[in-house]
Amino acid sequence: NAGVTQTPKFQVLKTGQSMTLQCAQDMNHNSMYWYRQDPGMGLRLIYYSASEGTTDKGEVPNGYNVSRLNKREFSLRLESAAPSQTSVYFCASSAIRGVEAFFGQGTRLTVV
Amino acid sequence: AQTVTQSQPEMSVQEAETVTLSCTYDTSESNYYLFWYKQPPSRQMILVIRQEAYKQQNATENRFSVNFQKAAKSFSLKISDSQLGDTAMYFCAFTSYTGANSKLTFGKGITLSVRP
Numbered sequence: 001n002a003g004v005t006q007t008p009k010f011q012v013l014k015t016g017q018s019m020t021l022q023c024a025q026d027m028n029h030n031s032m033y034w035y036r037q038d039p040g041m042g043l044r045l046i047y048y049s050a051s052e053g054t055t056d057k058g059e060v061p062n063g064y065n066v067s068r069l070n071k072r073e074f075s076l077r078l079e080s081a082a083p084s085q086t087s088v089y090f091c092a093s094s095a096i097r098g099v100e101a102f103f104g105q106g107t108r109l110t111v112v
Numbered sequence: 113a114q115t116v117t118q119s120q121p122e123m124s125v126q127e128a129e130t131v132t133l134s135c136t137y138d139t140s141e142s143n144y145y146l147f148w149y150k151q152p153p154s155r156q157m158i159l160v161i162r163q164e165a166y167k168q169q170n171a172t173e174n175r176f177s178v179n180f181q182k183a184a185k186s187f188s189l190k191i192s193d194s195q196l197g198d199t200a201m202y203f204c205a206f207t208s209y210t211g212a213n214s215k216l217t218f219g220k221g222i223t224l225s226v227r228p
Binding site for chain 2: 031033035040041042043044045048058088090092094099100101103105106
């Protein structure tokens, strides 16, 4: 029972580098999300996907792109990393009615 | 747009005592869920308790209970018989379910420390 799996768990990037954070869920959920967590800011929504084939911007989408590859997978891409993107990133999924969101273990990303 | 406010950044409680964490929210929706999530130092997000807005009865899960005041848009979490393992960050969260999108909105969180 894997739930939500995020990779990698830790990453250090240099400014200007690109990378993709991977997320997969095995609960047949329609909705998937990417959040970032910063001290004193709580969890802020970057992008979400209400269903396969759809994506929408959240509160802090600038500098990020997403792909809902299929129902299971939702990736987050940083095209040109900046130090302001240093954060902990969480992927989550929920059934369409939002009864409960399940979270991955998080990715700690540092941009130097 | 919905907002969730947790105005207390930190709290501390003695082991075995009771503590209440506050949360207020703002929404124009009539159908929604409210949640409290716990994030221990392991970073894992753990659902503590859930409340459906249409239910008048306050949710309870063992030592955790909520005081849901719909008219006041208030949703506080009470932890009874606090344990050292309750030390964590706690997030209040909101989602509506009137449409296909079940977007989850979080407050900024509160750091709870349980003293031995």
